[in-house]
Amino acid sequence: MRVLITGVSGFVGVRLARRLIASGHQVAGTYIRDRPELEGDIELHEAELLDPPSLEATFRKVLPEGVIHLAGLAHVGESWQRMHEYFQVNVLGTENLLNAAAGIPVVVASSAEVYGLVPEEEQPLAEDRPVAPQSPYALTKAAAERIALAAGARVVRSFNLVGPGQSAAFALPSFARQLAAIVAGRHAAVLAVGNLDARRDFLHVDDGVEGYERVLVSGAEGEVYNLGSGRARSIREMLDLLVEVSGAKVSTRVDADRWRPVDLPLLRADAARISRLGWAPRRTMREALEELWAAARSSS
C-alpha cells in the first residue's frame, strides 16, 4: 500500500515509517521545518497542515492509498498557554488533512487524555465511554476526533508511548537526559521531577507503531481504537526502572514547574478492540527504557 504519514519527523513518525517500509509498504511523509533523518526508500514532502494547497499538492504527488495522520501539537502542559495554536493545528489542521484525503482511508492519532478524570473503579477505559477532556490539548484532540469520525476516518487513542526520540518536554525523556548529564559528571545527582504518582498505560513505541499499522490495514471506518497495554504503572515505577537501567545513583527533587494544572491520576486502556484486529504488545518496558537510555547517553 502507498501510505502517507503526516508528521513523519516526530517521535512516532520516524519509527512508523521504518516499520511500514519493513512491512513492504511504499511510504511518503510530510514534515515542517525539521527534515527527518530517514534512510532508505521514503519520499519526504514539506507540507503545512494549515495551508490546504500545500497538502493538496502533496496528495497529488504521492497519490496515497492510506494516510496515518500523526502531525499535531502534543504537549498537555504547553497547551494551557498556546490554546489557539493547539486549536488551529489539531482541529483545523485535521479538518484540512481530511479534506485533502477525501475517499482514502485515514487513521487519525488521538490521545487517551480525551477520557479525562475517570475514577479507578471505572477503568480500564473502553472506547465507548463518553469523552471528558480536562485540558486544552485533550479538548482539541476530542474535537478533532469528532470531525475525523464524521468523515469516516479511524481514530487511534494512543496511551503513553516510550522509546528514543521523544521531546524532553515529556517526563521520561527529561529524566533520561538529566540522568545522562549526571552520569557524564555534568550535573549533581539530583533529578528534577513532577508528579510521580500519576499512573499511565505505557507501551514501547514500536508496539505503538505496529498498532497504527494494524488499524490502517484492518481497522473499520469511523471506529475508535485504544492503543495501550491494559496495564498501569506510576511514573515513579518507570523512573525507578530507568534509574536502574542507567546504573546511576540519584535522589529526586520535586519541581513546581513540572506540575500541570490538571494532572489525571490514572489512564489505563481497555485494549480489547485493537486486540481483536490481531495486535498485541511484544516488547518489555525494560527494552523501551534501555533504548531511551542508550539514545540519551549517546546524544549527551
Add this chain to the structure above:
Amino acid sequence: MRVLITGVSGFVGVRLARRLIASGHQVAGTYIRDRPELEGDIELHEAELLDPPSLEATFRKVLPEGVIHLAGLAHVGESWQRMHEYFQVNVLGTENLLNAAAGIPVVVASSAEVYGLVPEEEQPLAEDRPVAPQSPYALTKAAAERIALAAGARVVRSFNLVGPGQSAAFALPSFARQLAAIVAGRHAAVLAVGNLDARRDFLHVDDGVEGYERVLVSGAEGEVYNLGSGRARSIREMLDLLVEVSGAKVSTRVDADRWRPVDLPLLRADAARISRLGWAPRRTMREALEELWAAARSSS
C-alpha cells in the same frame, strides 16, 4: 415557518421566541430543568442535548422547518474549571442536535470569543479571519462551528447582547443587581467590578434576536455571520451609563475573582455580511440598560 429553538429558557431564547411568534412563525422550544415562563402560542419540550433519543422525540413531535440552536454553556470564566462539561454540551450536544435536524436549516449560536486576541489595528473582525480561541469556552464554540459548517448549518457569532434576563454571572447583570441592592439600601454604595478596560461590541438583545431571525430566514447554508453593531465600548462606559440610568451614587472596587485568566482587550464586529441580509440594529444602548435596570429593580 415552524421553528424550534433549543435553550428557549435562556436569556436570548425567551426574547427570540417572542419575536418569532410576533413575526407569525409557529414556535416550539426545548429546555432542561427550568421551564420558561413563556405566555402565548408556544410548545415547550424538555430535551437534553446529550440524550439523542430525547432530541429525536422532540423533532418527531415538532416537525420543525427551521432550528435555532441556542442551548449551551456560555460563561468564559467558568469554562476553565468545567472544561469537560463545556466540551460535552457545546461540542457533542451540537453534533447531536445537527444529527437530529438532518435536512432542516439550522442556525447555530457561536460567539465572538472564537476570534481570540486580535490587535486593534486588525479590527473590526471579519468572518473570514482564522479563529484563534483563547479560552476553553471559545475552543468549544470554535469546534462546534466546524462541525456545524460541515453539516451545512449557518453560524451566528454573537457579540455581547445586553438586556434583562441574563445571568448575574455576567458583568452587566451583576452590576445591575448590585446597584439594585444599593438603591434598596441593602448594600453599601460600592460596586465590585472586574476588568473595566476590556472593550466589547454591545447590542440590545432584541436587535440580537432579530439577527438570528434574519439569518434563519435569509442566510446561506454553511455561512458564518457576525452579529454585532460594529461599535466598541468599554465595560467602564457601559457601567457609567448603567449607573446614570439607575440614579445611584456609587464607587467601585476591583475584585480579583472577577478577572479572567485571559481577558481579550477588544472584540469589535465587522457586521457587513449580516447587514447585506437586511439586518441593522434599531435600539439604543440606553434602552437596553434601562430594561436591564428595570428588571433588576423589580426582582430585587
